[in-house]
Amino acid sequence: xxxxxxxxxxxxxxxxxxxxxxxxxxxxxxxxxxxxxxxxxxxxxxxxxxxxxxxxxxxxxxxxxxxxxxxxxxxxxxxxxxxxxxxxxxxxxxxxxxxxxxxxxxxxxxxxxxxxxxxxxxxxx
Numbered sequence: 001x002x003x004x005x006x007x008x009x010x011x012x013x014x015x016x017x018x019x020x021x022x023x024x025x026x027x028x029x030x031x032x033x034x035x036x037x038x039x040x041x042x043x044x045x046x047x048x049x050x051x052x053x054x055x056x057x058x059x060x061x062x063x064x065x066x067x068x069x070x071x072x073x074x075x076x077x078x079x080x081x082x083x084x085x086x087x088x089x090x091x092x093x094x095x096x097x098x099x100x101x102x103x104x105x106x107x108x109x110x111x112x113x114x115x116x117x118x119x120x121x122x123x124x125x
Contacts, residue, residue, distance in 0.1 A: 011043070011050035012066060016108040021086075022053045025106050029082040030070060046070075059109075067103075067111045075100040075116035082112070 016022040023042040026032045032051070035043040040055040051068065072078040079089055079102055086107035093102045100116040 011052045012068070013052040013054055014066075014108070014110055015056045016053045016110075017056060017059060018108065019053045019055050022106070022108045022110075025082070025085050025087065025108070026051065029085045029087065030072075030078070030112075067113050069113040069115065071115050071117060073116065075102050075114050078102075078114050078116075079104060082106075087112070 014022065019037070019039060019042045023034055023037050023044060026044045027034050032044040032046050035045050035050060037043075042053040044051050046068075070078075075093060079087075079093070082104045083089065087104045090103040090105050090111065093100055095101075097118075098115075099118045102114045104112045104114060106112060
């Protein structure tokens, strides 16, 4: 029997054509602090998880992109802020029993899920 290898999670990495634009979208649109930024690599902090952006020369395939989920206090305000930065609402805002849910596509193609929980106090600042 072989020994089990233990892996440590490092970050979520998104392949983008424009690192600066991706950093700007997540920093200004969602208020995520910038950890690192260069022309080919960037990182933002998302409540203990690093979202990293790696530059690519050709457009990345977004069909299999992860969905980045965020809790927000005001889903409509977050949508407006992200749209002002080039994001686009995918579908409509839904209102299931647990809150308001929306999906926004970033200018770089990533899908972002926004949840405004019924009990807004559950969103930590």
